[in-house]
Amino acid sequence: MRSLGASKVSLSSLSSEELWRKSGRLEGRDSEFLRLQDRKGAKYLLSPTHEEEITSIVANAVKSHKDLPLRLYQVSRKYRDEARPRQGLLRGREFLMKDLYTFDVTDQQARATYEQVRNTYKAFLDELRLPYLVANADSGNMGGDLSHEYHFVSDRGEDNVIHCTQCDYSINEELFIGAFERSMAAPLWSQISESINGGEEIERVHLDQHGIVSGPCQSTVFMTKDRRRRVQVVTPRDGGVINIYAVKALVPDVDTSIMPFENSIIDISGDFTLVVDQRLALQVGASRLAALSANPSAPQPEIIYSRASILTLPISTTPCPTCRSQSLKLSKAIEIGHTFHLGTRYSEPLSAQVLNSENKLVPVSMGCHGIGVSRLIGAAASLLLDDKGLNWPLLIAPFSAVIVPGPQTRAEDVSSVYDALTQQGPEPMDAVVDDRKRSLGWKLKDADLVGYPFIMVLGKAWSERREVEMQCRRLGVKETVSLLDLGSKLDGYSKQL
Amino acid sequence: MRSLGASKVSLSSLSSEELWRKSGRLEGRDSEFLRLQDRKGAKYLLSPTHEEEITSIVANAVKSHKDLPLRLYQVSRKYRDEARPRQGLLRGREFLMKDLYTFDVTDQQARATYEQVRNTYKAFLDELRLPYLVANADSGNMGGDLSHEYHFVSDRGEDNVIHCTQCDYSINEELFIGAFERSMAAPLWSQISESINGGEEIERVHLDQHGIVSGPCQSTVFMTKDRRRRVQVVTPRDGGVINIYAVKALVPDVDTSIMPFENSIIDISGDFTLVVDQRLALQVGASRLAALSANPSAPQPEIIYSRASILTLPISTTPCPTCRSQSLKLSKAIEIGHTFHLGTRYSEPLSAQVLNSENKLVPVSMGCHGIGVSRLIGAAASLLLDDKGLNWPLLIAPFSAVIVPGPQTRAEDVSSVYDALTQQGPEPMDAVVDDRKRSLGWKLKDADLVGYPFIMVLGKAWSERREVEMQCRRLGVKETVSLLDLGSKLDGYSKQL
Structure with a gap:
């Protein structure tokens, strides 16, 4: 934020409903607010984000183009009434976020600011040294026409990012599907489009009397949001990844936030909806139908045939729009940041205007950019976790190193190691001494749990040769080093953490 | 906090009602919660404080006396549904607080911790160099039996502190009144007690037909909390400061949070309550009573004669309990901190127990200690404000100095001043350069408004003799200094800011 010349502010978490009504966002996101x-x-709400608040403050403070550019950020708690808070810090109702708001005179200047922020976010993520993707994204409810998502690649993620393994093309699922559907008739997609619309035979699949679906298909089970109804989606075998947006269009109350599972059996004891891909023809055995309708007062199944869109995404067979290679891949990802070019989406309704250099009153051009701080911490923890404990990236570790003295180590010796770590070397590090009255074994186990990048043990090697035993579990390092060599050794390893 | 060995934590602002029910604090403070x-x-509430939350966390984390002492603090937002948020940062519904929670094995250890915290708070307030009082206080709703309040002396304050001008005796109004009332029969107070109960004649005062109160009395007007009813308190002339607690005991819905004003006229057009001190006898003129009862459907006045307690505090005539001199004084004050020794008030209901050194399970002994961060900022601002702008104490100034270059100043010159300020001298300071494209006059006015402790102007003296014009409005300083002398000059002035 400093490199962007941004100033730190602190906005209220209590936000008046009135302000959100002005911007037109009160009703649309109704269910997400904690009110x-x-x-x-x-009437108040606990702010999930602060475009309204900051725009109305800036509207009162900024009058002339000379007051711009203005870049304001905060690190504060945000609130969202999540339907199902889960995965610890990854999705909570209260979370810490860094949000940056930018104000420029012209759209062109605001777009240049946007590029600066994007590069700053990438530089930050580079420093974290964790695998990430920057995906073209949809601006959605936020407004504006230019937007990127920043993701960690992780199986624990709930987002899908489609990216090319040959070039840096990367796009979020929603946009990919949008592009896919828009281009069904366009030349780029002709190959798939052909295979879907004409080239392929419609396959017959069968639902037998035991509720087992068979034939060249796979079946995936979702639940509705109220947990009462199963939604079973039947798609061609090897058809690719389920297009949840298409499913949602057919069954609006399907819950896409929990992981679906594959199951070829339909349990008829409860209510259920069967969604069948247009490339399949479902045959339901006579005895099965009889079983279903034997008790008319029992919940009846609903069978929906998808006619408008196909229910899977043929990712592996689709050429990359950038390099044209067939190297697209879908990865599970955790979204940890988002940048938006907003233009005048908020400055117009909230009257944030300045006199430009021609003395004309114009609405300011804005951007908003967020990094989920608590989520990033949770994601980094989940990415580097092993069976002994956490492993923190050096950049966000609470301390880079812990010094663990043995029970007989003298205090002066501990100090000399502490000084060597924190004052010498090309990049001095922050360190903490574990001086608790516990055994060496207990402390080492605890240090592994906490996940310090480096553990410095003052044990046998220290008492014999005044050498520190340096451990770095993430890199598989365990070696003894003299205080003189410590700085250069650490420097080498640090570049990999 | 570092000097106390306290670790920083971050607790949720959303707190479950259930936890507060367990500690017995849910119902008592009902109206203050934002729910x-x-x-x-x-059901949730926005936490106004975190004893419940932290005690339940520590109860799960701490098992042995070896885990103690434990000191945990946070700087976070707190919430209170204030009846009337006012005075900007001084009383808001959302505010920033630093709260420290301490955990010891024995009561004795916890009391030693309490003294450590009290000294740390005093050291911090000493460094701020603003007049403050540390008053003995009532633990009230918080629990425990040892408590102090930390106040800035200020006419804008809403608290009353009674303190001795000869010694360091200092006590909050509530405790003073408690002690005063308890000791009405005790030797120390015999002098006042005599003059009240026997020595003085009961004085007659008169309410005439125009609603004017006359006689040897003064009349002070309060309002009820719903703003609908005036409460007029009639006390002996020169009787001293109104005892709002006594008034509150007689009229529970009186609003003591707004400043009362003196007025000897009673407006009969609305509802009102007349409260009369026991040392006075009120005579109401016959025509006045007739006017009041002429319209029986109109709101009728209520006249309450105080029989149990006197309605004023005879502060100036009461001897100081510590040094016995008659030097007590009541000062308006802004409370900015509070320390509490809690003992087992929370650890018992929330089962925060450890095995002590004799292997016996005991509840931990706790303390809680807060500083109102946003309120302190507001108070410091109001204390040092003058007609040109703010003046920040050096300790909490956003920057200690601003460098204001003239329109012709070269960038290298600005850098050399910046380096002299931030890198040389016995105590290098933080500085900011005002490089905005505005005139020198505009920038100087703005610097005064912002309230930097030091303003460094690179003007005429710089271009002629390479001397900085150093301004410090609070100390009335405006002088030119060479870069070589800057460090020692600043050091001298800094000790007074």
Whole structure:
């Protein structure tokens, strides 16, 4: 933020509903707000983001093009009434976020600012040294027409990113599907489009009396949001990844936030919806239908045939729009940041205007950019976790190193190691001494759990040769080093953490 | 916090009502909570403080006396549904607080911790160099039996502190009144007690037909909390400061949070309550009573004669309990901190126990200690404000100095001043350069408004003799200094800021 010349602010988490009504975002996101009233009945919400608040403040503070560019950020708690908070820090109702708001006179200047922020975010992620993707994204509810998502690649993720393994093309699932559907008739997609619309035979699949689906198909089970109804999606075998947006269009109350599972059996004891891909023809055995309708007062199944769109994404057979190679891949990902070029989406309704150099009143051009701080911590933890404990990237480790003295180590010796770590070497590091009254074994186990990048043990090697035993579990390092060599050794390893 | 060996934590602002029910604090403070429900109807509140939360976390994490002492603090937002948020940062519904929670094995150890914290708070306030009082305080709703309040002396304050001008005796109004009332029969207070109960004649005062109160009395007007009813308190002339606690005991819905004003006229057009001190006898003129009862459907006045307690505090005539001199004084004050020794008030209901050195399970002994960060900023601002702008104490100034170059100043010159400020001298300071494209006059006015402790102007003296014009409005300093002398000059002035 400093490299962008951004100033730190601190906005209220209590936000008046009135302000959100002005921007037109109150009703649309109704269900996500945590709302409350004060003793006088005035209506507030706990802000999930601060475009409205900061724009109305800036509207009052900024009058001339000379006051711009302005870049304001905060690190503060945000709130969202999640349907199902889960995975610890990855999805909570209260979370820490760094949000940056940028204000420029012209759209062109705002787009240049956007590029600066994007590069800054990438530089930060480079420093974290964890695998990430920057995906073209949809601006959605936020407004604007230029947007990127920043993702860690992780099986624990709930987002899907489609990216090319040969070039740096990367796009979020929603946009990919949008592009895919828009281009069904366009030349780039003709190959797939042909195979879907004409080249392929419609396959017959069968639902037998035991509720087992058979034939050249696979069956995936979702649940509705109220947990009461299964939604079973039947698609061609090896058809690719389920297009959840297409499923959602057919069954609006399907819950896409929990992982679906594959199952070829339909349990008829409860309510269920069967969604069948247009490339399949479902045959339901007579005895099966009889079983289903034997008790008319029992919940009846609903069978939906998808006619408009196919229910899977043929990712591996689709050429990359950038390099044209057939190297697209879908990866599970954890979104940890998002940048938006907003233009005048908020400055217009909230009257944030300045006199430009021609003395004309113009709405300012904005951007907003966020990094989920608590989520990033949770994601980094989950990415580097092993069976002994956490492993923190050096950049965000609470301490880069822990010094673990043995029970007989003298205090001066501990100090000399501490000084060597924190004051010498090309890049001095922050360190903490574990001086708790516990055994050496207990402390080492605890240090592994906590996940310090480096553990410095003052054990046998220290008492014999005044050498520190340096451990770095992530790199598989365990070696003894003299204090003189410590700096250069650490420097080498640090570049990999 | 570092000097106390305290570790920083970050607790959720959303707190479950259930936890507060366990500690018995849910119902008592009902009206102060901002409450909300999530989409499933689960009940939450926005925490005004975190004893419940931290005690329940520590209860799960701490098992042995070897895990103690433990000191945990946070700097986070707190919430309170204030009846009337006012005075900017001084009383808001959302505010920033530093709260420290301490955990010891024995009560004795916890009391030693309490003294350590008290000294740390005093050291911090000493460094701020603003007039403050540390008052003995009541633990009230918080629990425990040892407590102090930390106040800035300020006419804008809403608290009353009674303190001795000859010694360091200092006590909050509530405790003073408690002690005063308890000791009405005790030797120390015999002098006042005599003059009240026997020595003084009961004085007659008169309410005439125009609603004017006359006689040897003064009349002070309060309002009820719903703003609908005036409460007029009639006390002997020169009787001293109104004892708001006594008034509150007689009229529970009186609003003591707004400043009362003196007025000898009672407006009969609305509802009102007249509270009369026991040392006075009120005579109401016959025509006045007739006017009041002429319209029986109109709101009727209520007249309350105080019989149990006197309605003023005879502060100036009361001897100081410590040095016995008659030097007590009541000062308006802004409370900016509070320390509490809690003992087992929370550890017992929330089962925070450890095995002590004799292997016996005991509840931990706790303390909690807070500094109102946003309130302290507001208070410091209001204390040092003058007609040109703010003046920040050096300790909490956003920057200690601003460098204001003239329009012709070369960038290298600005750098050399910046380096002299931030790298040389016995105590290098943080500085900011005002490089905005504005005139020198505009920038100087702005620097005064912002309230930097030091303003360094690179003007005429710089271009002629390479001397900086150093300004410090708070100390009335405006002088030119060479870069060589800058460090020692600043050092001298800094000790007074």
